[in-house]
Amino acid sequence: MTKFQEKAQILDRQELAASIIRLTLHAPLVAAAAHPGQFVMVRVGDSFDPLLRRPFSIHQVSAGGDLQLLFKVVGQGTRCLARLRPGEKLDLLGPLGRGFRLQREDPVCLVGGGMGIAPLYFLGKRLLMHGRLPEFDPVLLGAASQRELALLADEFFALGYDVHTATDDGTLGHHGFVTDLLDPVLPRVSRVYVCGPYPMMRIVAARCLAAGVECEVSLEAHMACGLGACLGCTVRATEGYAHVCLQGPVFDAGEVAWQ
Amino acid sequence: MTDHNDIDLRVRIGPLRLRNPVLAASGTFGYGREFADLVNLHRLGGVVTKGISLLPRPGNPPPRIVETACGMLNAIGLENVGVDEFIRRKMVFLRSAGTRVFVNILGDSIDDYARLAEQLSGVEGIDALEVNISCPNVKQGGVAFGTVPEMAAAVTASVRAATDLPVIVKLSPNVTDIAAMARVVEEAGADAVSLINTLIGMAIDCRTRRPRLANVIGGLSGPAIKPVALRMVWQVARTVSIPVIGIGGIATAGDALEFLIAGASAVQVGTANFRQPSVTEEIVAGIRSFLQEEGMLSVRDIIGTLQVEGG
Numbered sequence: 001m002t003k004f005q006e007k008a009q010i011l012d013r014q015e016l017a018a019s020i021i022r023l024t025l026h027a028p029l030v031a032a033a034a035h036p037g038q039f040v041m042v043r044v045g046d047s048f049d050p051l052l053r054r055p056f057s058i059h060q061v062s063a064g065g066d067l068q069l070l071f072k073v074v075g076q077g078t079r080c081l082a083r084l085r086p087g088e089k090l091d092l093l094g095p096l097g098r099g100f101r102l103q104r105e106d107p108v109c110l111v112g113g114g115m116g117i118a119p120l121y122f123l124g125k126r127l128l129m130h131g132r133l134p135e136f137d138p139v140l141l142g143a144a145s146q147r148e149l150a151l152l153a154d155e156f157f158a159l160g161y162d163v164h165t166a167t168d169d170g171t172l173g174h175h176g177f178v179t180d181l182l183d184p185v186l187p188r189v190s191r192v193y194v195c196g197p198y199p200m201m202r203i204v205a206a207r208c209l210a211a212g213v214e215c216e217v218s219l220e221a222h223m224a225c226g227l228g229a230c231l232g233c234t235v236r237a238t239e240g241y242a243h244v245c246l247q248g249p250v251f252d253a254g255e256v257a258w259q
Numbered sequence: 260m261t262d263h264n265d266i267d268l269r270v271r272i273g274p275l276r277l278r279n280p281v282l283a284a285s286g287t288f289g290y291g292r293e294f295a296d297l298v299n300l301h302r303l304g305g306v307v308t309k310g311i312s313l314l315p316r317p318g319n320p321p322p323r324i325v326e327t328a329c330g331m332l333n334a335i336g337l338e339n340v341g342v343d344e345f346i347r348r349k350m351v352f353l354r355s356a357g358t359r360v361f362v363n364i365l366g367d368s369i370d371d372y373a374r375l376a377e378q379l380s381g382v383e384g385i386d387a388l389e390v391n392i393s394c395p396n397v398k399q400g401g402v403a404f405g406t407v408p409e410m411a412a413a414v415t416a417s418v419r420a421a422t423d424l425p426v427i428v429k430l431s432p433n434v435t436d437i438a439a440m441a442r443v444v445e446e447a448g449a450d451a452v453s454l455i456n457t458l459i460g461m462a463i464d465c466r467t468r469r470p471r472l473a474n475v476i477g478g479l480s481g482p483a484i485k486p487v488a489l490r491m492v493w494q495v496a497r498t499v500s501i502p503v504i505g506i507g508g509i510a511t512a513g514d515a516l517e518f519l520i521a522g523a524s525a526v527q528v529g530t531a532n533f534r535q536p537s538v539t540e541e542i543v544a545g546i547r548s549f550l551q552e553e554g555m556l557s558v559r560d561i562i563g564t565l566q567v568e569g570g
Contacts, residue, residue, distance in 0.1 A: 003296050005536065043534065048329040048482045048510065052533055093297070093536065222324050224331060225533040227297075229289035231309075231335045232324030240317050241338075 003096060003227075004029040007089045011066060017147040019073040020115075021082050023090075028065030030094045034058050036123035037099025037218055037250040041226035042069070043091040044080040054078070055223045057119035057195070057249070058095065067092075070118040096226045097249045100216055104130045106190035110139045110161070111204050113178055113196025117141055117152050119218055120195055124159055134160035138185045142178025142196070146171035179203045186211040194218070194253075205253035215253035219244050266550050267557040268543065270304070270524050272502045273425045273450030275387055277304040277359055277525060280558060281515060281543045284506055284529035285310055285363035285389060285429070286335065290349040291356050297536035302543055304525060305359030308349070310391045312365050313375060315341035325462050325471040330481030330508070331530060332460050334474035337365060342375055346382050354384030361427065365391040369417045376421035388424050390414060390449075393431030393456035405431035405456070411440055412447040419448035427504065430454040430495070432484075437491045438498040445499045453504035453527060454495060455488045481530040482508045489521055496522025496563060510538065512545020519546075522563040 008027035015021055030040060041053035054077040059068040073082045084090065100123050108127070112120045120139070128134060139161040143149035149165055149172050157163045164181050165173030174180060179200060186192075186207065194204045195218035208215035221233035221244040233244040236257040242248065247255075268279035285307040288294055300306065318338025325332050340349065345362075353360045362385050364375040372390065379385055392414055393405035404410045411428070418426050428444040430437055432455035441452050457478025462471040470476075488507020496503045502525070505518030510531035518526045531538045550558060 005297055050326060051329055051481050051530070052326050052331060222322055222326075224324055224333075224530075225287075225293075225536075227289065227293045227536070229287060229293045229309075230324065230333070230533055231318060231338045232333060234318065234321040234323050236321070241321075 002033060003094060004033065006030050006092050008067070008092050010084055010086050010088050010090060013084070013086055016070075016151050019082070020070070020148055021073065022059065022068055022070045023081070023084070024066055024068050025090060025092070026065060027067045027092055030092055031061040031065045031067040034061050034067065034095040034122075035099040036102070036126045037119050038095040038097050039226070039249055040067075040069075040092045040094030041096060041223070042081070042093075044077045050076050050080065052224050053093065053226065054081075055096075055220065055226055055245075057218065058122050059118040060122045060125060070115065072115050093226060097245055098247065100193055100218075100250050102127060102130065103191050105132075107136045107188055109137065109185050109189040109192045111178060111182070111192060111194040111196070112140070113142045113200045114144070114148070116194075116196030116200075116218070117143075118195070120193065121152070121155065123193055124156055124161060128159060135162055138162045138164060138189065140164050140166070140178050140181045140185065142166040142200070144168045179207070182207050186213055189213060191216065201253075202258045205256070205258060208253060216250050217253050217256065218249045219251060219256070220249065265556065266547050267559070268547060270559060270562070272387070272427065272504065272525055275359070275425045279304045279543050279546070280519065280523075280525035281539050281546070282307055282359075282361065282504070282525060282527045283532060283539050284527035285391065287529040287532045290345070290353060291360075292349075292352045294532070294536050295352070295356070298540050301357030302540045303358050304543075305361055305386065306353070306356065307361040307363050307389055307527060308345070308353070309339050310337055310363040310365040311339050311342050311345050311375065312337065313342055313371055315339065315344065320473040322471065322473055323477075325477075327460070327462055327479065328483060330479055330483030332462055332472060332477040332479050333457070334472045334477035336474065342378055346379070350382060350384055359386040360384055361387045361389050363389045363391050363429070364418075369413050372414050373417040373421040376418045376424070376426075380422040380424055385424065387427055387450075388418065388422060389427045389429050389453060390418050391429050391456070393429055393433075405440075406434050408440060408443045412443045415444045415447035415449050425450040427451040427453050429456055431456050432487065432491055432507075433459050438494045441495040441499045441503075445501050449501060451502040451504060451524075452495060452499065453506055455484070455491050455507045458484055458487065480508070482510055484508045485514060489517055492518055492523050493521040493565065509542070510534070512542045512549060515542050515546060516549060516561065519558070519562050520565050522565070524562055
């Protein structure tokens with residue numbers, strides 16, 4: 001798979017909620033080659049601190065060569081990114097890794113928690129290119145509160161998906177975990193795509209296994225290169241170790257040795 | 260003003276001639292292919308492979324890396340495909356990459372090193388061996404070979420006896436007197452030394468009271484270690500008469516030039532590859548521009564030119 005290094009101009013910066021930011025970049029090479037579930041390594045600044053690039057899943061791409069990143073400010077790298085404004089440039093490396101396998105016909109379910117929703121939107125849009133009926137595909141989205149979730153939920157709804165929400169504080173949808181919404185859904189889907197906090201993905205993976213439903217999970221790990229050279233982004237797999245950047249970030253839930 | 264194309268960047272590492280003095284360091288460049296889309300390998304002086312052992316190694320449990328101020332800690336644990344797989348699969352690409360191939364080797368015993376050297380010697384496309392006696396991550400072997408002079412000498416001598424390839428010994432900075440280590444490996448038959456490997460360090464998560472690496476300790480690399488590396492290269496270069504390859508936090512042409520001035524005949528670029536995959540190529544171009552600005556015709560004229568007051 002060809003990967004590119006691209007200086008992408010920032011076209012737009014949206015603050016969806018406090019410290020949740022969506023950047024739209026013009027990155028025609030990466031955008032044209034990207035597949036849902038793949039990621040980019042972003043150089044967050046010109047100084048040596050922070051030194052390493054940061055991995056971000058691709059939130060969506062457009063036919064015109066634009067690409068979006070969605071992130072929450074949680075540390076030094078995301079703080080640097082949050083300061084960038086339209087007109088500035090960002091150095092991207094990608095698309096990297098193995099993405100989701102697209103299910104063409106049978107109903108699927110997308111389960112996203114927090115910023116794990118980011119790659120699912122790209123997936124949701126790409127799945128529609130295969131003539132699906134999205135109203136039969138449930139999308140379960142969870143976040144801390146309504147403010148973090150409302151806009152993203154509306155966007156899945158606008159694509160035609162059967163959207164269900166859960167919030168920790170009960171301000172939107174179900175008051176509780178997004179995994180509470182799985183039971184009625186699992187019998188009517190053939191595959192679940194999930195991205196979110198590790199404990200959430202572990203629960204979804206176990207429930208899918210019990211229900212005999214295929215499950216693909218998108219994992220994250222500390223990563224230095226994204227290219228398979230540093231061998232730092234290791235996760236425990238059923239057979240030894242796997243590297244998130246090469247074998248992932250999307251894994252069959254059964255390949256992962258859940259901790 | 261010198262014409263850009265007339266500048267001679269060639270250097271010698273013992274019997275080996277390099278197109279230019281910039282190599283990609285072991286463990287930061289995979290087996291070369293990982294970077295092939297993003298950098299012109301044929302413009303580099305060479306590539307040093309991920310460390311190879313006799314048998315494949317799975318490496319350490321995660322988390323294996325953590326970023327620190329201007330650097331990173333790693334405890335990869337020498338994960339590699341093993342020498343058979345390396346020769347069968349990884350050399351196919353490297354042989355056609357148009358650059359010098361240095362194979363980094365590591366073992367748990369002196370015999371391991373000798374067997375690796377023997378096995379790699381007949382393989383087409385390998386230009387030199389870099390003997391890793393300094394990786395801090397494996398409990399048996401690694402540290403002892405690199406920190407005990409008699410052990411370092413014994414490993415060097417066994418590799419020397421087992422191969423006709425140029426032998427470069429990569430030194431650990433986690434010693435009291437690195438110049439003394441360089442001297443013993445020189446006496447044991449090394450064609451060159453490369454330094455420094457990572458400095459042992461650690462980082463702690465205050466909330467969980469846990470180390471940030473599963474291995475607890477790991478090797479520090481990146482710009483944070485450059486001043487230490489430069490000092491050690493200078494000390495070693497004025498002690499031994501074999502060529503020295505400078506490593507440690509090099510991220511710009513200016514960094515590379517500092518090492519050359521301190522006495523290194525070539526440099527390896529490591530952690531900076533993660534941040535900028537084409538950084539090695541850019542450093543080559545930067546060295547050329549610098550020499551042109553200085554009106555110098557050969558990079559060899561800048562090696563070891565440090566001016567010390569009263570020295």
